[in-house]
Amino acid sequence: MNRLKQRITAGEQVAAAWVGLGNPDIAEIMARHGWNTLVIDGEHGVGDLDDWVAVARAAEAAGADVVLRVPDGSETLLKRVLDRGFRSLIVPMVNTPEHARAIVGACRYPALGRRGYAAPVVRASGWGARPGYARNEAADELLLILQCEHIEAVENLPEIAALPGVDMLFIGPNDLAGSIDHLERMMEPAPQELLRRIEAGAAAAGKPLATITGAGRDWDKLRALGYRFIVGPSDISLLIAGARGAAAERDQTVAQVVRAY
Numbered sequence: 350m351n352r353l354k355q356r357i358t359a360g361e362q363v364a365a366a367w368v369g370l371g372n373p374d375i376a377e378i379m380a381r382h383g384w385n386t387l388v389i390d391g392e393h394g395v396g397d398l399d400d401w402v403a404v405a406r407a408a409e410a411a412g413a414d415v416v417l418r419v420p421d422g423s424e425t426l427l428k429r430v431l432d433r434g435f436r437s438l439i440v441p442m443v444n445t446p447e448h449a450r451a452i453v454g455a456c457r458y459p460a461l462g463r464r465g466y467a468a469p470v471v472r473a474s475g476w477g478a479r480p481g482y483a484r485n486e487a488a489d490e491l492l493l494i495l496q497c498e499h500i501e502a503v504e505n506l507p508e509i510a511a512l513p514g515v516d517m518l519f520i521g522p523n524d525l526a527g528s529i530d531h532l533e534r535m536m537e538p539a540p541q542e543l544l545r546r547i548e549a550g551a552a553a554a555g556k557p558l559a560t561i562t563g564a565g566r567d568w569d570k571l572r573a574l575g576y577r578f579i580v581g582p583s584d585i586s587l588l589i590a591g592a593r594g595a596a597a598e599r600d601q602t603v604a605q606v607v608r609a610y
Contacts, residue, residue, distance in 0.1 A: 391418055495509065523563075
């Protein structure tokens, strides 16, 4: 039911890109040109729930799998994004087992949780076209990824990772470094040690890990370390790189013309 969850559960390593501008056309372009998994950044990106749905529709129509990073783990927001059809979620700043347990409960219908019921009239069920959605399908297809990005989360990692319903842990390396007063200094020994602690703890719990490229770790190194889900560039960073590259090419051409005279 959830192709991305099936791939990760099967042990595949999945590469993705961020979509932060809230634009369906941009998401479609990225999906058509090599990025078959896209993460909509609802935490730091542009837009609201209607924008996220529009981006997801465009990306999925172009053949991509979609993950939504929500701004927070509030019960009301989780209920709304699930009803609107998002099946793969990243929830940021989850630092305690109690918070993780509350998020899991908000994402599941009774008796597994306390998600509010409106299954026959929401997009998640195909507007009622999936009669078994609430009873049999919703929990199975959900890919729930909790973001570990604070020293408190590292201390509580064994309890968080052991919770049923938590499918994956996502490391946010810069916020993690910032939580020990090393913001934008991810390569220093203390943040690197926290990364190793998370990796060891997740391995001991049998919980797959996700993260971003950076902190001295490129695609190859992260794959070698066993990360199952790796998010690289964003639509914003690709646009910046393209603009800078075109400007540099322009300036180089102008300089050559000047020298010719």
